[in-house]
Amino acid sequence: MHLLLFGLSHRTAPVELREQVDFARRGVDAALDELARRPAVAESVVLSTCNRAEIYAACARPDQAAAELGRFMAEFHGVTPAALDGHFYRRDDDEAARHLFRVAAGLDSLVVGEPQILGQVKEAYAAAQERRRTGALLNRLFHASFGVGKRVRTETSLGEGAVSVSYAAVSLAKKIFGDLTGLNVLMLGAGEMAELTGVHLMAQPVKRLTVASRTFASAQALAGKLGGSAIDWRDLDAALGPSDIVITATGATAPVLTKARVGATMRTRRNRPLFLIDIAVPRDIEAAAGEIEQVFLYNIDDLQAIVAENLAKRTAELQRAEAIVREEVDAFAQWLRARGAVPTVVALRERFDAIRLAELERLEPKLAGLGPDAKARVDEITHLIIEKLLLTPTQQLKSAADPSDVVAYSDALNRLFRLAPSEAEAAGERAADADPPADGTVKP
Amino acid sequence: MHLIPFLLYAASAIAYAAHFSRRDPRAGRAATAILTAAALAHTFLIGMQRMQAGYMPFSGTPAAISFFVWLLALAYLYTELSSDERAMGVFVTPLIAVLQLIPTIDVPAFGARPAVLASPLFALHVSSLLFAYASFALACMIGVTYVLLFKEIKAKHLGYFYARLPSLAVLDRMNMKAITVGWTFLTLGVVIGGVWALQADFRSSSDPRAQAMTMMDPKIFVALVCWLLYSFALFVRRATGWGARRSAWLSAIGFLLVLLNFVPVGYFLTKSHNFF
Numbered sequence: 001m002h003l004l005l006f007g008l009s010h011r012t013a014p015v016e017l018r019e020q021v022d023f024a025r026r027g028v029d030a031a032l033d034e035l036a037r038r039p040a041v042a043e044s045v046v047l048s049t050c051n052r053a054e055i056y057a058a059c060a061r062p063d064q065a066a067a068e069l070g071r072f073m074a075e076f077h078g079v080t081p082a083a084l085d086g087h088f089y090r091r092d093d094d095e096a097a098r099h100l101f102r103v104a105a106g107l108d109s110l111v112v113g114e115p116q117i118l119g120q121v122k123e124a125y126a127a128a129q130e131r132r133r134t135g136a137l138l139n140r141l142f143h144a145s146f147g148v149g150k151r152v153r154t155e156t157s158l159g160e161g162a163v164s165v166s167y168a169a170v171s172l173a174k175k176i177f178g179d180l181t182g183l184n185v186l187m188l189g190a191g192e193m194a195e196l197t198g199v200h201l202m203a204q205p206v207k208r209l210t211v212a213s214r215t216f217a218s219a220q221a222l223a224g225k226l227g228g229s230a231i232d233w234r235d236l237d238a239a240l241g242p243s244d245i246v247i248t249a250t251g252a253t254a255p256v257l258t259k260a261r262v263g264a265t266m267r268t269r270r271n272r273p274l275f276l277i278d279i280a281v282p283r284d285i286e287a288a289a290g291e292i293e294q295v296f297l298y299n300i301d302d303l304q305a306i307v308a309e310n311l312a313k314r315t316a317e318l319q320r321a322e323a324i325v326r327e328e329v330d331a332f333a334q335w336l337r338a339r340g341a342v343p344t345v346v347a348l349r350e351r352f353d354a355i356r357l358a359e360l361e362r363l364e365p366k367l368a369g370l371g372p373d374a375k376a377r378v379d380e381i382t383h384l385i386i387e388k389l390l391l392t393p394t395q396q397l398k399s400a401a402d403p404s405d406v407v408a409y410s411d412a413l414n415r416l417f418r419l420a421p422s423e424a425e426a427a428g429e430r431a432a433d434a435d436p437p438a439d440g441t442v443k444p
Numbered sequence: 445m446h447l448i449p450f451l452l453y454a455a456s457a458i459a460y461a462a463h464f465s466r467r468d469p470r471a472g473r474a475a476t477a478i479l480t481a482a483a484l485a486h487t488f489l490i491g492m493q494r495m496q497a498g499y500m501p502f503s504g505t506p507a508a509i510s511f512f513v514w515l516l517a518l519a520y521l522y523t524e525l526s527s528d529e530r531a532m533g534v535f536v537t538p539l540i541a542v543l544q545l546i547p548t549i550d551v552p553a554f555g556a557r558p559a560v561l562a563s564p565l566f567a568l569h570v571s572s573l574l575f576a577y578a579s580f581a582l583a584c585m586i587g588v589t590y591v592l593l594f595k596e597i598k599a600k601h602l603g604y605f606y607a608r609l610p611s612l613a614v615l616d617r618m619n620m621k622a623i624t625v626g627w628t629f630l631t632l633g634v635v636i637g638g639v640w641a642l643q644a645d646f647r648s649s650s651d652p653r654a655q656a657m658t659m660m661d662p663k664i665f666v667a668l669v670c671w672l673l674y675s676f677a678l679f680v681r682r683a684t685g686w687g688a689r690r691s692a693w694l695s696a697i698g699f700l701l702v703l704l705n706f707v708p709v710g711y712f713l714t715k716s717h718n719f720f
Binding site: 157161176177178179269302305309 | 469597598600602606607610611613684685686688690
């Protein structure tokens with residue numbers, strides 16, 4: 001049984017194509033049911049996010065299954081196969097595992113280290129499991145990927161720190177105020193920058209948002225969009241008093257908030273903290289205002305510096321995360337190879353045991369004179385001889401470092417002992433649902 | 445037996461440090477478990493001493509310190525469990541471990557005590573004050589972390605503490621809560637002490653300690669200074685809108701004064717409170 005990945009992501013396909021093959025439109029469940037009708041694919045998990053559409057499959061013949069999955073993608077989404085050409089990637093066995101582990105760890109994401117993807121991987125697996133589309137191979141693979149995601153999360157700081165200006169501002173506000181729900185936010189300016197930041201901030205529930213602009217109409221327009229209220233520019237001082245967060249994004253050429261003005265506000269606030277975010281260029285708030293007790297002033301450059309620093313930190317953590325992925329891929333590959341040897345080992349054991357039983361039967365007349373105790377001893381001894389003869393080759397086969405070695409060894413055993421392919425395969429089927437025991441022996 | 449609480453406290457300090465520096469939740473849970481075990485062992489030790497002595501074992505400086513450490517450990521554990529915030533442990537547990545070293549080396553002995561200490565008012569006086577001190581110790585640690593985080597945010601350098609400490613607002617709330625509780629018990633302790641001194645009628649006794657029981661005795665004087673300082677931190681903040689950072693500083697300095705009063709003054713200087 002082989003592992004196969006077939007899919008596309010933001011790295012290989014433009015957004016138009018990703019929209020077309022988004023499983024969310026017809027539902028992942030429908031896709032899983034459709035896949036269940038294609039016998040070339042034994043197990044399948046459909047991972048669908050806005051940045052990727054991937055199918056993880058277990059199959060006996062990878063080439064055949066890959067072709068089948070290509071047809072499925074085109075048919076299911078109603079696109080021509082030609083449109084998908086060159087955008088899809090295929091990964092086999094270890095490489096498929098490596099891909100999923102990197103995805104689960106957030107290493108393949110648009111924003112490296114973003115935490116949502118692990119949850120999406122878990123959902124994709126749960127959906128497939130509910131439809132009984134996963135077996136021993138994909139179960140093992142996905143549980144390993146959750147482990148990788150968790151390890152990268154806890155052992156590296158890959159997912160830490162804000163990597164966008166508005167997120168940096170929100171995380172700062174949370175570090176100052178703890179909870180934003182009781183806060184008043186005042187926005188000065190109603191331009192594009194103000195709107196952009198406002199939209200991000202309003203994703204956080206706050207108590208009240210007020211917009212002030214030199215032209216009242218545009219303040220009203222933005223307030224309407226963001227779900228706040230507009231005030232007249234002349235009422236600014238009155239509005240400053242109760243505000244905990246002030247975002248300035250006006251087109252003014254001279255500072256709107258001078259140190260004296262902020263100082264006067266702080267007196268009415270009785271030194272409750274005030275967070276000033278100045279995203280205007282040229283600046284709207286006098287830099288000296290940041291010297292006032294309990295005033296936290298960040299301008300656009302400060303926020304961008306934080307973002308740059310966080311991005312640099314993430315890059316530094318990348319190597320550690322990749323090392324974790326490598327380690328886990330190695331462990332998985334080891335398991336996968338050991339699994340590949342299972343049919344041969346089982347067939348070999350069955351062959352030996354068949355010979356043993358046949359010989360015992362042939363010698364039955366000569367053994368007839370023995371008592372039941374002695375007969376049992378003969379049975380035990382012959383069994384042990386087979387066990388011991390098989391122990392070393394079984395271990396060697398399973399611990400072969402190179403997957404091609406496993407194939408070569410299995411092949412050699414099949415030929416030397418003339419194990420019929422059907423015999424090996426049938427034995428493989430029987431063993432498919434059971435993981436090989438760790439001690440290197442296989443119970444028939 | 446005296447060694448066990450100290451060793452466990454020291455181990456918890458190491459675990460909290462590991463938790464803080466590596467941000468490993470498993471180390472954090474281990475730290476809490478060790479500290480809980482330490483507090484339980486300490487409870488057992490104090491219970492033993494209580495049975496041995498026949499009275500609450502906190503007369504004499506080392507015994508009082510042991511009792512104080514026990515209260516501080518319990519107060520911290522309560523704070524951690526109620527706020528689900530472990531970051532302060534790395535600051536509190538080293539203080540706990542270092543202070544516990546004193547009663548571990550200078551093992552308190554409990555013999556017959558002066559008759560005057562048998563009053564229930566004495567037990568109330570000491571336990572209120574020790575609890576007040578424990579609250580102030582917590583307030584101090586919280587204040588220190590507030591100042592550290594405040595500096596990072598103000599300097600626009602979001603670094604080590606930014607990633608590890610709760611928000612300024614949470615730290616400020618915890619700090620004010622600790623100061624309020626501490627101030628309440630300090631007031632209570634001082635008032636009970638005064639009532640007890642009057643009731644016991646020290647003045648007319650020939651006990652040299654009684655002669656020293658004045659406002660100018662170092663122990664009493666520093667205690668009153670502490671009271672003024674915390675009153676200031678509590679009421680001026682509310683009345684005039686003092687910044688949270690100044691309160692944090694004040695709580696940090698206030699505890700230094702408490703500690704000064706507790707250990708060096710208690711050991712060497714006071715003439716009125718040297719009961720053993």
